[in-house]
Amino acid sequence: MADLTELGVAAIRDGVANGDFSAVEVAEAFNANVAAAGELNAFIVATPDAALDAAKATDAKRAKGEALGKMGGVPIGMKDLFATRGVQTSAASHILEGFTPEYESTVSQKLWDAGAGMLGKLNLDQFAMGSSNETSHFGNVVNPWKRNDGSDAALAPGGSSGGSSAAVAARLCPAATGTDTGGSIRQPAAFTGITGIKPTYGRCSRWGIVAFASSLDQAGPMARDVRDCTIMLEAMAGFDAKDSTSLELPVPDWEAGLSADMKGKRVGIPREYRMDGMDADVAKSWDDGIAWLKDAGAEIVEINLPHTKYALPAYYIIAPAEASSNLARYDGVRYGLRDLPEGAGLQDMYAATRAAGFGAEVKRRILIGTYVLSAGFYDAYYTQAQKVRTLISHDFKNAFNECDVILAPTCPSAAFALGEKTNDPLSMYLNDVFAVPASLAGLPAMSVPAGLNREGLPLGLQLIGKAFDEQGVLNAGLALEQAAGFSGKLEKWW
Amino acid sequence: MSEYRIQGATGEWEVVIGLEVHAQIKTNAKLFSGAATEFGAEPNTQVSLIDAAMPGMLPVPNEECIRQAVRTGMAINAQINKYSRFDRKNYFYADLPQGYQISQLYHPIVGPGAIEVILDDKDPEGSTKTIGVERIHVEQDAGKLMHDQHPTMSYVDLNRCGVALMEIVSDPDMRSPAEAGAYVRKLRSILRYVGSCDGNMEEGSMRADVNVSVRKPGEPFGTRTETKNVNSVRFVMQTIEHEANRQVDVIESGGAIVQETRLFDPNTGTTRSMRSKEDAHDYRYFPDPDLLPVELDDGFLESCRNSLPELPDAKRHRYETNLGLSAYNAGVLTAEVETARWFEHLLNHTAAKQGKKESEVAKQAANWLISELFGALNKVGTDLAASPVSPEGAAGLLALIGNGTISGSIAKQVLEMMIETGDSAADIVEREGLKQESDTGAIEAKIAEVLAANEDKVAEYRGGKDKLFGFFVGQTMKAMQGKANPQVVNELLKKLLG
Structure with a gap:
């Protein structure tokens, strides 16, 4: 039998449904890949039995002639930010190490209900704060891609969904969940040559996802291609009364609507994203993308997003502000780590627990967030940042009068080496410069592999759509994908 | 009612009082979770995953709480804000699992209104006074620490955590303990009419933060202190009396009032300092990103208004x-x-x-x-x-x-x-057999007996001592064992004595 781990979501779903192979065979194949990929450190916890149990249930359903779900027989990786009943949910932090929830996040439950099974909990940047997966308490993830210069340097898989991106790229799972606050799905997808979409804010319930920045956090799928992402997003999305910010809209049949025909579509190219000193390969891949969409029938229009340069500073005020408050609940009182020094009082316990339980990047953001919300600074920082956020939304609204979807690079560069930016938070933050505006505006945005750079590393192109127009984003993504012909083949070294 | 003044060594002082009343909204469920709110339940038996602030849990507003706050606002003729919003008030304490209280600082649901109080219960036709209400906002209550369960540790009970409160903030319009007492009583009465709060102060469903300052009449406001969580009308009045006198003493002995939070001790009737402004928290209020703004439509407001008694x-x-x-x-x-x-x-x-x-x-x-x-x-x-x-x-x-x-x-x-x-x-x-006797015959017979037994008094009465009439009434009623119709007795007596 062919290697089942070479198959994606749609192929597995259809193969299981047709009886070409069983769901259990699929689960066993991926379980074996997970077990053999310790060097990548993509998983914090592997759950082979959970994958097998779900697969058996799917096979049993098929034997009885029952309909299988959208994700029937597809084993997936679950970012360890989603609460999973009975399985450690750590957010890659020490403070939640050993925390095992008695509840299941809405999104993961929907995936299990659709027939998916869980291969394990995927590594990430601690509390989803980071762009390289180096802030995890459980060690960094290694990108399965290597440069072609023979240097063998270990590369970052991107972040925060770095375990998800590495696992999908390395065929440890056909798809994985991600979450995106300021690029955490799109940037790692770009760094590892896979596809990932952050839907419109509110499409996927946040209930049961460890919060980083509530007004920005959004779950989405990461998979090998556009169709796989489409199928999985359909399973993940939908209104949830338990999340007040959830969108009360039906989930369209995006898969049925998939079309690479761009005739009559206008693709916007934002002038402000073409920055001085832009990486030549990134610029070239952007030009390729423009040409491909033109070939697919689209009209290309130049657009302006004048407040782009303020997006990153505004993001690094709003996200830490919300995080500083969201992370206050990790205090050692009710669950998770408690450090209670001899003779300590309540304040000492807070200090000791939080000093030991949070990593450096998380502390940095809590400090920034606390500072910008403080009396006397609130208006200068938080209020200003919110105004910028509104202006950025207006930029997009105006731009979408002239175009249907926006094309831009996902990141300013290909994957960087582990350790390269660890001591330079600002250059790390700059990685998200193209990703953050869509997050601030709550718009659907996707990264699709566009080819390799001169070092042999994948580059991603980003599509940003109108609110609720995931279909437009997915279709443009499909057009790019078909034109790019990116295979995602990499040499297995682990 | 005479003006309330404190006689200090340097002359008369006027007291200025504002009250922040916390009223528990009468609902079966908490403000942002489905957990129950019954008083007196076993510790930690009314706690949802949301109340305990488990990772990834999200608040969902309870519409009934919004409705009750709006109805309360309407009952005091207040401005109802069709747009309001929840903010987070951030601070660390073991009874606050989220690390923040969800409240409304910037955009409260109810704006200015007023309550008219009668200053003296015994004299309802006497003067009334209108006390301004600055705002009513909706917020979560905190849990409770128990310090008496273990020699070295404190225990936490989260049953009250997340219970919906209305904070009803008055203007600094009151000038005496009696006015403050009348205001609390009237507010309590309105809340109970509306049905938005049971007003049970012993169970903590209603409690007041008492803001007090003193000044020489006609001068600007002095520095105020805030005494927290006072839980009866009498204690509110005691707090004001004690605090006003204390402030006068401090000022007159050359000191200055520090803006601070104080605690009332019901055993001594006095207040003591809890924390000063320097130790005050920086609450870092900001809009709660987990919650959408509360937007009320005309239909909702109409149904609230129609439901008012x-x-x-x-x-x-x-x-x-x-x-x-x-x-x-x-x-x-x-x-x-x-x-x-x-x-x-x-x-x-x-x-x-x-x-x-x-x-x-x-x-x-x-x-x-x-x-x-x-x-x-x-x-x-x-x-x-x-x-x-x-x-x-x-x-x-x-x-x-x-x-x-x-x-x-x-x-x-x-x-x-x-x-x-x-x-x-x-x-x-x-x-x-208590039926009243109205049969004139039976009564006349008894009257005849009474008159016969008291011939001297009959003579005196007939001689002009009218006051004795009551005596005959009493004697007749006694003889009838109280069952005679007093009107009939009166008429017959007048006839027979006349």
Whole structure:
């Protein structure tokens, strides 16, 4: 039998449904890949039995002639930010190490209900704060891609969904969940040559996802291609009364609507994203993308997003502000780590627990967030940042009068080496410069592999759509994908 | 009412008071979770995953809490804000699992309104004063720390955590402990009429933060202190009295008032410092990103308005003008919603039983309720809420008085027996043979006996000592064992003595 781990979501779903192979065979194949990929450190916890149990249930359903779900027989990786009943949910932090929830996040439950099974909990940047997966308490993830210069340097898989991106790229799972606050799905997808979409804010319930920045956090799928992402997003999305910010809209049949025909579509190219000193390969891949969409029938229009340069500073005020408050609940009182020094009082316990339980990047953001919300600074920082956020939304609204979807690079560069930016938070933050505006505006945005750079590393192109127009984003993504012909083949070294 | 002044060594001082009343919204579920809110449950048995702030949990507003806050605002003629928003108030404490309280700082649901208070209960026709209400906002309560369960550790009970509160913030309009007391009582009355809070201060459903400052009359406001969580009207008044005198003493001995948070000690009736402004938290308020703004449409507001009952001021006015009750009686009957409800049932049954209009029996019913029933219930240590006599049963008693079957004094005995046995007035009168005698023949016979036995007094009366008339009435009633119709006795006596 062919290697089942070479198959994606749609192929597995259809193969299981047709009886070409069983769901259990699929689960066993991926379980074996997970077990053999310790060097990548993509998983914090592997759950082979959970994958097998779900697969058996799917096979049993098929034997009885029952309909299988959208994700029937597809084993997936679950970012360890989603609460999973009975399985450690750590957010890659020490403070939640050993925390095992008695509840299941809405999104993961929907995936299990659709027939998916869980291969394990995927590594990430601690509390989803980071762009390289180096802030995890459980060690960094290694990108399965290597440069072609023979240097063998270990590369970052991107972040925060770095375990998800590495696992999908390395065929440890056909798809994985991600979450995106300021690029955490799109940037790692770009760094590892896979596809990932952050839907419109509110499409996927946040209930049961460890919060980083509530007004920005959004779950989405990461998979090998556009169709796989489409199928999985359909399973993940939908209104949830338990999340007040959830969108009360039906989930369209995006898969049925998939079309690479761009005739009559206008693709916007934002002038402000073409920055001085832009990486030549990134610029070239952007030009390729423009040409491909033109070939697919689209009209290309130049657009302006004048407040782009303020997006990153505004993001690094709003996200830490919300995080500083969201992370206050990790205090050692009710669950998770408690450090209670001899003779300590309540304040000492807070200090000791939080000093030991949070990593450096998380502390940095809590400090920034606390500072910008403080009396006397609130208006200068938080209020200003919110105004910028509104202006950025207006930029997009105006731009979408002239175009249907926006094309831009996902990141300013290909994957960087582990350790390269660890001591330079600002250059790390700059990685998200193209990703953050869509997050601030709550718009659907996707990264699709566009080819390799001169070092042999994948580059991603980003599509940003109108609110609720995931279909437009997915279709443009499909057009790019078909034109790019990116295979995602990499040499297995682990 | 005379002005309340503190006599200091340097002259008179005026007290300025503002109150922040926290009223627990009467609902079955908490503000942002489905957990129950029953008082007195075992610790940590009314805690949802949201209340315990488990990772990834999200608040969902309870619409009933919003509705009750809006109705309360309407009841004090306040501005209802169609757009309001929840903010986070950030601070660390073990009884606050989220590390922040969800409250409304920037955009409260209810804006300015007012409450009219009568300054002296005993003198309802005396002066009234309008106390401004700056705002009402909705927020979460915190849990409770228990320090007496373990020698070295504190325990946490999260049952109250997330319970919905209305914070009702007054303007600094009060000038005496009595005014503050009247304001709290009136506010409590309105909340109970509206049904948005049970007003039970002992159970903590209503408590006040008391802001007090002093100044020489006519001068600008002084620095204020805030005494937290005072949980009875009497304690609110004691807090003000103590705090105002303390402040005058401090200032007059050359000191200055520090803006600080204080605690009231009910055992000593004094306040002490809890934390000063320097130690005050920086709460880092910001809009809660887990929650959308609260936007109220006209239909919702309309249904809130339509659901409001007749409120105490309107009711009191109606009792005076339509029912012809005295201002005092109207005030007593409308102060508590339960009393008014009881009275209106009584009125309804009384009018029906006697075949009269409500306005014709209102005075009788009101007088009887206030001067007879309250006293009788009090005597057996109970109150109207637990009264063994129902409004319908009481109407039966009033009907017997109205049609002359029994006298007022016999009615007192009957009422006592009703309370004791739960039997109806008619049954008791029948069983005990308490029917009033109106048969002139029987009464005349007794009067003849009385006059015969007191010939000297009859002579004195006829000689002009009119005052003795009452003596003959008393003797006749005694001889009739109280069962004679007093009107008939009067008439016959006049005839036979005349």
